[in-house]
Amino acid sequence: MNTTNERHLPALSTAEPPFRTVVTPERAGWAHSGLCVLGLEPGGTYELSTGDSETLVLPLEGGCTVTVDGHTFEVTGRSGVFDRVTDFVYLPRDAAAVVTSSSGGRFALPSARCERRLEARYGPAEKVPVELRGAGQSSRQVNNFCTPDAFEADKLIACEVVTPGANWSSYPPHKHDEATETECALEEIYYFEVAEGPQGPGMAYQRVYGTEDRPIDVLAEVRSEDLVLIPHGWHGPSMAVPGYDLYYLNVMAGPGPERVWRICDDPRHGWVRQSWKDLPVDPRLPLYTAEGRGGAL
DSSP: OEEHHHHEEOTTTTOBTTEEEEEOHHHHTSSSEEEEEEEEOTTEEEEEEOTTEEEEEEEEEEEEEEEETTEEEEEEEESSTTTOOOOEEEEOSSOEEEEEESSOEEEEEEEEEOSOOOOOEEEOGGGSOEEEESOGGGOEEEEEEESTTTSOOSSOEEEEEEEOTTOEESOSOEEOOSOSSSOOOOEEEEEEEEOEETTEEOOEEEEEEOOSSSOEEEEEEEOTTOEEEESSSEEEEEEEOTTOOEEEEEEEEOSOSSOOOOOEEOTTTGGGGGGGTTSOOOTTOOSEETTEETOOO
């Protein structure tokens, strides 16, 4: 059985400087999805080779300049993941790129092994669709910067979820580990950041559980820069404790011929969606937009 210790990776436990996080498909024990987090000091530069994987440069903290395939992209970035929706850059497979940051920062590099080589592109923050999902204490914000309907890629699917303190997201529990009419097989990485409180860092919780045929059992207390790897099984809820907003980056890819994101709710808990129909969305949402905190959709 996959247990919490195998699938919950604490902050910096996979660090290989200048990377604060390194999760390759081999390290995860699967075949498609990966995530690195690059840390740069002010004026720092890193030369990146994408190999067989399409890759994004997504600022978590700070801005950068990305040079690839003869193009130079200026990425404004943000002061942190609770500040605003960010712009980003798409790097094709088999590319050599240079990431430079005059002020320093942390940059997520979600990746997926792929077949096609697409063009390098810039993703403006203003064009990232911001979606409000759920209602009541199941309300959350989803920044769909690299989902199938929002941005072209070959295999990679990625989005950000921002959950106000005391709310539950990735709920009801769902899965996407089979190729059926209602699901697609996708390996998934959750990368977490938790807001600071007056006395220091916050915490949150993540649940993953499996079926009788494919068991997995994760109940993890997560903190900023922790990861949870989900090869299969029902995942959710992601629980933001009172007083601490929760952010997570979802990175997904799989073997299917289509780049689609189809999920199936746990039939024991799917009824919860019906209970939302008369509830308002949490008035704290959106926490922010491309214009910053307090922006309206």
